[in-house]
Amino acid sequence: MVVAFSPVATTPALADGKHQVAYEIKTGRGRQVVQIDPNDLQCLSEALYFEARGEGLRGQQAVAEVILNRVDHPRFPKTVCGVVNQRGQFTYNKGARIREKGTFARVQKVAVAALSGAPRTLTNGATYFHARGVKPSWTKRFERTIRIGSHTFYRSDRRLASN
Template sequence: MSTIMSWLARVSLCVALATPAVVAAPATADTKSPKTSDLQCLSEALYFEARGEGHKGQQAVAEVILNRVDHPKFPKSVCGVVNQKGQFTYKKSRIREQGAFNRAQKIAKAALQGAPRNLTNGATYFHTGGVKPSWSRKFERTTRIGSHTFYRSDRRLASN
């Protein structure tokens, strides 16, 4: 009987010592976890707008969307920015490349969790090389990454 009691005492001690770590785990979990809707909207935007770009190109598009969220001229949520009429050219359709979507989702999650926004110099607009929107002549060009050119809307260029 004493062998069983000794074994139970050791098991109980192990369980007691291990339990606080298990209970404490949620408290140490990432507190900056993005809202599910923001993550979905940003992931879809990156997938449909920039899935052909590299990691840096997708990060830059995520920056533009988040810069817009922070700008007083645009909606205050990721989904509000992404779904704003006339702003993004993609039409939601079926996600056909799950691997590309998973990559976009990882980039979106990092961006929403506060990854540095230092690729576009505060850009709030972008376009692909295949188009030349009229607004591109009015705003300051900040950079070109992959097939996208990025612009800031807070510094208007002089029109002579």
């Protein structure tokens, strides 16, 4: 888990026009410098804040896993912001204000860890999740992998047989 992080340098725009920011992260195993796209960090942090701020650390990490699993999956957009902003996929209002600064700082640490290559072992490859208390129709088509906190996670690559 990331204990602290701070930007140390910004690289010039890459060929695709994107900038990367080098962050020094401090973990329980020491310090390292990682390159993270600031837009990815902002999008993932906002998604975690609005989708999982009431969850414990594992629940927030699991939601981050789903988003990054989608980035790596051929059926979803190829960027964090593309996944988070995909129409109809996440329920939060993109224009909503972040009111709890301390909570946002905590989910930002989860986002930095996830974008720095933290292992994705909590959800068993999940690409979907929903909160307890709702039962989307798509849950019948996918394999349920785990429940963490108030979220249930599903993997889309193994479709269940339907009669």
